[in-house]
Amino acid sequence: MSVRKIRKQIHFHKNQRWAASIIILTIVGIITHGKISKLNHVKAGYNNEEHVFILKQLKDETDSIQTKRVREKSKPKLTPKYFNPNKTSIEELTSMGIQEKDAKSWMKYITKGGKFYRVEDLKKLYSMNDRMYNQLKPYAILPKEKKYKKEKSKYKESLTRNSLKKSMNPESNIYDILEKEKLNLDSIQYFAKKDELFYKKEFASRRNKMRSGINNEFIISINETDSIELRTLKGIGPVLSSRIIKYKEQLGGFHNKNQLLEVYGVKPTLLSNILDRLSFEGPLRKIKINTVTLEELVKHPYFDYSTAHIFINYRIQHGDYRDINDIKKIRIIKDYWLEETAPYFDFEPSL
């Protein structure tokens, strides 16, 4: 680019320079004025007393909510163990992490005659909050009181000790330790649960295995089953199983899992839980579409009177249905309905 061309680009003649300078000066003046007034506004500070008072109130209100939340979070987590709320002691409570003053108020409640009959009764305590309650709830043991309580409890105790002794690992010395310490029933249970050598787990799992003879992985063929087999599925009782069987009889069988949702009482959540135990294979009772009468067709749950009428009339006018494409020619029939109903059709020609 030549010098002459460069000069052309930067040349402003007198009027243009003056006009541009005046406009720019005005703009700079306005901007500077704006900046200065902003700075003055900031320097003046904020002195509205009424607003300060309202903001103080707002702050106090929101701070108290916040403090409560923080207090709850900052409380140390409890380390509970199995205990009887009616027969506990301050030492036992404090060893679980409960504050001494809360433990004292607990004991005061008991000494004044207060009693816990159910775990929910723990909430009666003034110092009990939701967080503490949720942590203590699984560990609070409240044996049921009955008339012959004493006798039974001894029997129960001995039964438990004996059964514990029998089911414990002979090589373990835990039982000796438990006997030596003369611990009460609840503590034994607590130790028993914690002890790795104590194979109550295995005992329990074997117990559980032998408790039921039902194969929970057995796949039930929905079209060949009866209501008794259906009742073994989780969430299906006698009423629902009989409804399913009745609907199956009316339909002629299920070919699709979604058809089960047409049974009153079968919800999507129930269906999703039992789906992996069900199989939809198996024969369907077919409708001989070329020979069926109107009365017979109307009995099928998918056919109302108008639909059945249309089918019969079309057959009379156009002859037998050879395959599904012939039915698709009936334009008034919905596609998705036909998809669901198609497996039930038998296209055997009439004589």
Place this chain on the structure above:
Amino acid sequence: MIFWGDKPFARLCLVLICGIVTAKYITCYTTILYYISFTLLLAVLLSTFLTSRYRDYYTGFLLLLFVGIGGYTRYTMVHPNMDKTHYSHYKSKDQVLISAEIKSIPKKTTRYSCFIKVNAIGSHPDSLYAVTGKMAAYFNLKDSIACHYRPGDEILVHGSISALRHSTNPFAFDFNDYLKTKHIHHRLDINIGSHRSTKQNLASAIEKAANSIRSKAIGTFDKYLEEQNHRSLAKAMVLGFRNTIDPSLYKSYTSTGAVHVLAVSGLHVGILCQIILLILNRLFKSSNIEKLLKLSFLSLTVFIYVIITGASAAVMRASVMVIIYYIGKYWAERVNKYNVLSLAAFLLLIYDPYMLFQASFQFSFLAILSIMLFYNSVYEWLFTYVELRSRIINYIWQMIALSIAAQILVAPLTIYYFHKFPLYFWLSGMVAVPAAYAVLVFGILMIIMEYLAPCLNLIIDYILSGIFKIFISSIQTIERFPYATFENLWLYTHELVILYLSLIFFLVGQHAIKAKYIILSLTLFLLFVGSRNYHSNQRVNQSHITVYENYKGHIIDIFDGDMCYNLKSTSIKERNIEFITTNNRINKQVKSVIDLNDKEIYLNNSFIKNKSLIQFKEESILLLDNTFNPPDSILPINTVIILGSHKINIDTIQKYINAERWIITQSESMYRQRKWLNWCSKTGNECIAINKTGAYSIDIK
């Protein structure tokens, strides 16, 4: 080269834009800039008085330098870092007490949101500082008080302030970036009960009057227009109030390229000025005082209209242009339209340099520039082949030529921002522009008649309803034409720049009648075509995995050529998924999206999904969710994506899985995300928490 003689502000505006763009990408927050700018200004003023042969040149040079550096300084000046009165310098904690003024009507989405102007801030009531600045305030959706706030209301708040974070999802619209162009850098979250109204309205008298006129006008439309669509269109086209437009109707307008009439813009200001001048020219003659009165009245009306309609960039641009144009027309020998446009841009950018990066500003100025540059050529082109004698056909051709001329410079920007282009813009323009005229005239008449003669509004309502019926049905008919919209178009930033440079050199070459500029223009165009081809080739065999950021769960896209396999949480709405993923999919030119959520097993050429395991080319991916069953032996995996609700013990996971990288999505609970991160730092595994790092992409070879 370009002759700048009659358009001095064009040069100054270009230099100012260069200064602002430089400031955006090379920021330097220092007060030295003020001193440099001030020194240059002094130099310019002093040099004006010097007598020298080359005075015109070096004064011009200093002026250009001052404007460039001034633009840079102005951009940094309005940034909170440099503005010492901004509230960000006074907040010491996240929990703050604020006295503020509501600046917009609270909008209901997932929360009530509005903009507020901060007047005072502090962490304690006894230590409040008077400040300036704007914030985005978010109220709880169940807050029955917040929804009744109106612009101008003064409120006192105890809330939680946080800086706006950029969106990390690739190519997704960044709302927070958009807010920053409006000088909003923080958000304030306000709980129920943490705010009070002082029952005072801080709006100025003009703002109050404008708000009052606006709400009464809205009330008038609600009273007379029966159909909801008619009401929403009237409010949008006359008052710029677009909150109530039906989304499907809005989509029809965007698909046909008529959406510009729904936003109050230069077209509306032009129509308003024509109406006012029609009246004023009959009342006043042409003496200097009468000209001054006409100009004052016009300026006042335009100013009030700007305030009522929310002062968008397009309206401000048109208002400034109109006023400058009529000043020139009444008192100057001749008015150069490019100079007027440049001066309007110059003044607006000095007022708010961030406007340069707002799409509405870019579209508004480019459209007018395009019409100025190309309208005559396009209009006269037809006369070289046909002689138009009929006035109606001439009028129709004028409308079409106007639309085509406007689109020449605007089309690349439309594709860049919206990734679509409406083919029938010329046809919709023929319907939309006359409709805008009619709606504005009758709409304003309806508002005025409500005070003077309400009975006439029944007739106006009948006319307006008829206009809306024809308008809406025409646009919806055009939308149904074949190939009404070309969608899924993608333009990179460098391609856009190359395209515009090519256009500029073509124009320069045509104007200067020099072949070298035409050749340069063609070269740049070839470069553009080459870039398009290169990117298309890249996409043919592309293999990417993108894990998007969304606080409600996980969204994963696996790109294989032009196919996309998608996995997502069921808790995320389709609309949100579209918002996050659409632009990235358009960038990758995806033709089909396959939803893998319902598919336990899926097979394709290079993609196999079998329950939790995916084999994608050389990459093996494990989706860790509730369907995963620990295998008998250790599984060697490239990438594990943790989807949440699994029952795996984190501490023993290495017994089952040996992976190179672990991606923790936001479907996993916060507690478990922390556990995973702790485990990763202990074991030395590479862990990517989407919550912290943002969206994550993997290139598969």
